[in-house]
Amino acid sequence: MKKIKFGNVISHFYLIILSICAVFPLAWLLITAFKNSSDMLNNPTRFLPTEWTLENFNTVLFGLKFTINIRNSLIIAVSTTLIAIIISSLAAYGIVRFFPKLGDMMTKVLVTTYMFPSIMLVIPYAMVMRMINLTNTRIGLVLVYLSFSVPYAVWMLVGFFKTVPIGIEEAGRIDGANKIQVFVRIVLPLVSPGIVSTAIYVFINAWNEYLYSMILMSSSDKTTISVAVKTLQAADIMDWGALMAACAIVVIPSIVFFCLIQNKLSGGLSEGAVK
Amino acid sequence: MSKSVTKSSFRPETGKKDRVRWLFVMPAMLVVLCLLIYPLFSTSYYSFTDKTLISQSADFIGLENYINILSDPDFIRAFTTTLKWTFFSLIGQILVGFTGALALNKIKMAVPRTIYRICMIIPWAFPSIAIALVWDWMLNGIQGFIPALLVQLGLTDNMVQFLSDPNLVLPTLICINIWFGAPMIMVNVYASLQTVPQDQYEAAKIDGANALQSFAYITIPHIKVVVGLLVVLRTIWVFNNFDIIFMTTAGGPSGVSRTMPVYIYELGWTSRMVGRASAASILLLLFLVIISVLYFIVIARWEKEGK
CATH class of the missing domain: 1.20.5 (Single alpha-helices involved in coiled-coils or other helix-helix interfaces)
Known part of the structure; x- marks a missing residue:
């Protein structure tokens, strides 16, 4: 007969509390987005709205023209992801196959560049972008976003490329394929699941980014969604319903994608350190 | 070819x-x-020039920026605020993340484990703008959920002004940061707990070790290198974090929550003194380098012990 362990009950209890704390802000954000303003004013602690409304989304998307900013964010995040993944998978494969010693330094390189404060990097970015006339352009912002996506993506991908057995590649080489053919036709398909998770991670980070976008994109029709939402907060009349609807639009893609890759997220760090 | x-x-x-x-x-x-x-x-x-945001050229002025910053009381205050912000955020994140991972590791049933896991990592997926705004909303001093709930439960008489009371603002921001950062610690600690070989626990059990002893002599030595690296990365991240504070309080009220990155932003973009902002950011980086080197010395020692 199974007996119920005291430790297990405590664990469940603790995890339930943590889960509620973790999820509550998301739930509150989403529910507020469907509330009307009188609900919020009359009873701040009432959980469900008296009447569900889409008015807030209507205000945000069409009244405030957030569709333009969503489009900007999508273009910028997708371009960043594509470019970063191409550069990083080449580099990760190169490190694993041709420069194994460089691979041992990887963690140190990553931690070193990770130390650079973005507030320090943004100073020269702003100066250079103005010099080469890329301020307020999507290209400029994508270039800047590579600074944080490439190092991290390389690091994640090295872990995945390490799992490809060299025997398969040698077979391809004997059949007369050159290095690039081997890479594209044999190695890439084998690591595609790893590439997909890395791409999702890069996308989320680019989609969520705020500081660079705020400093480098000055006009409201060019800027990304985070900055657009922030300007809404600075407006004279705080419309919390609309603000939360805007937040919902930003947060939902992140959370959906994040849940898709949640199993892979811990891989890099523990493998990288334990070897 | x-x-x-x-x-x-x-x-x-x-x-x-x-x-x-x-x-x-x-x-x-x-x-x-x-x-x-x-x-x-x-x-x-x-950092050695008098560069401003608008000037095309800049003159070399030696160490003047550094001297000005180091004698600026606002800098000293921003620095100590950053230390408090980083230290308490990290302690909280590690405490919650670590205990969460240990509890999760106890759960053997797959379905509840996955549900807990997914629920608990949700804060990690939050874009900084959403973190800032949703907490700003929940803590709002007029119609925010949390202050209103406290009044309803009879715990406070008035709506607590979490983000505008100078005594409460930093602890509040630290709690928000713990909420956001604990999931990352939890997921990574949980993953490395899984790599601890189970037969060691069984052997220890046979030898009569209790749960606390096997935790201290098997679990901790096995995972401490990964956890150490994690702590380094989190320290750097929290220290450099600009978004959360800038978007919730922008350093206010009257500079109580102004951390180094916010201070540097104000120097460079509000006062337009790019040279001085550069000097401050170099000082910030130097401090991080020193901290990281110290961490790595400790971690390297642990790695040697493990071998």
């Missing part, structure tokens, strides 16, 4: 002329060089 490629040139160590392999790493090296190394030197250079 002919079949000139022989098997021997495929090996990494041959040292023969092999240009193709450079093609693979070149683009990434270029990114690191242009977007990370160059800016480092560029900022260091600005």
